[in-house]
Amino acid sequence: MSDTLVATPTPVEGARSSRPGRFRNPWRHPWFLEGFTWLYLVWSLAPIVVAVLFSFNNGKSQSAFQGLSVRWYWGDKVNSIWYNPQLHSAIFQTLRLSFYTTLIAVPIGVAFALGINKWRGRVSASFNFLMILSFVVPELIFGVALYFIFTQMPGLHQVGLGTRAEVLGLVSWNLSWPAIIVQARLVTIGKQYEEASADLGCTHLQTLRRVMLPLLMPAIFASAILVFSGVIDDFVVVDLLSSNGSTQPMSVIIYSTVHGGNNGPALNALATVMLLMSFVVAGLGFVGYRLMTRGQRVSGQQTLATLAGAD
């Protein structure tokens, strides 16, 4: 099985291996490792499957399954996510936040990446450093800082807590995705294209519009997907910056309801909606990225890694 990676003609192993029995073949399949990996995968994904299953529970319990139903989605006239106004509005709040944040963060981040990449000075280096720092700072500490400026600081406390503060906070928290991804892509693209376009008489703006942006499109798209899904999953910033029930997105509703101790399968239904949303975004991202990078020999695995932010 190790053929693709260690494609060697099986060499003289018998000669040097003096150990007995099953240890003799050095290219044997590592069954133990494979079993371990499967165990890990089951442990990591089975709970999710169970949670989704419980969202279709016909009873109130989250620990015993009492038959399939959709009552927690729309059947129940009071507690289902369709009829409970709080759960209902949480879905739209999440979508709203994701949409606004992506719309603001991606253009600013992309422009920042392009500018910093070409500027190359001490100032730009420091700002780039700050940008990457904002990527690793613990979210709680960042959220606390934002909480204080939106509640206390002259000039900014007018923003107050709520949707506006959430969007501003989420944009700052997610700005580093497009900035980092686009810069990485710029490094791989190299300089020859823009030099050619400049030699042919294009201005900066024309080069940007006709050469760089088309080349960067897959990276920009990937970062938009990452920002959008990042906001769906985000919890800390929105938890600290939401004002009341009406501005709480799904993650915060799940947290505060579980914490309050009155959770029921409707919460599982809400979480399942959230899951579905993320998977739709991921699926669109995958298909879109594949289409955009057609003919560039980008493998599916690479696409996956890119969309998980690991590229």
Place this chain on the structure above:
Amino acid sequence: MTVQAPPQPPATAAGPAGQPGDRRGFQPNKTFWILLALPGMLWLIVLFVVPFYAVLAIGEGKLNTQTKSPIAVYNPFSWSSANLSNVLHEIFGAQAFIGPTVVTTILYVAAASILSLLIAYPAAYFVARFAGRRKGFFLVLLVAPFWISYMMRMLAWIDLLQTNGYVNKVWSFIGLGSPNWLGGHSYTVILGLVYGYIPYLILVLYAGLDRINPSLLEAGRDLGLSRAATFWRVTLPLSRQPILTGMLITVLPMIGDYYTNTLLSGAPGTAMIGNVIDGQLTEPFAAGQGAILSMVVLLVLIGPMIYYVVATNRTSQAAS
């Protein structure tokens, strides 16, 4: 086939020096690029730098005894250190209540991150080296948790760990009784942290291991090393960097985590530093202290954070 670096902060503006084509005279004016970067820079100043300054100003500021809320003092020359000394007193003093929390945090994070590494490394190693044609399939499964919200993943465990939940059904079936998992135990919190943060670690490890040139391993084998010895002397040294960055990318958010143990335990005995900060924000009289506490945590973490930035920069420059 190769997947590159972990979340990849790219080359700094200083850039790989002496790259061909890096001609100074090529771009006569930089104004265009500066203008392009300007909105992002302003955003970073107003909503990244200023907030931290404001936290300092509030932490080092005064207290409005009527409204029980802090008053920020923006002039550093009139800062008071009342909050700072309070916080330090509560961490190190005799009747400190934050002190034990700091110890708990360190223990939990250490246990959770070591456990994560022990689980994540073999799995990442298998997928990167031995999955062969099934690599894509395994990768999808490894990446899937990224697209599942943290809250949902915690909710899933809360369902399973109820006293009459599925875990206890298995537990009592093999005769281990039915423990109250969610009743404030450190092991539940640690396992929750492992479960929550391991996908990030595993992906960084996978990317790092996948990048290792197979011919280096072949060379090891050709020169007579056993499989174990090749791993020990070639693979492991080459994965030092991914291990370090992967650990950082999980440890840093774990330290600021307050939700995992609120959900899985809720007992004050398992509180972590994040819970203290989060709790002090809205507590009368305490917001200033919360501010200072978060700054102290930031100060402790700034070293590892900078290390992460520098290390990933180096990797991406080497890759390009």
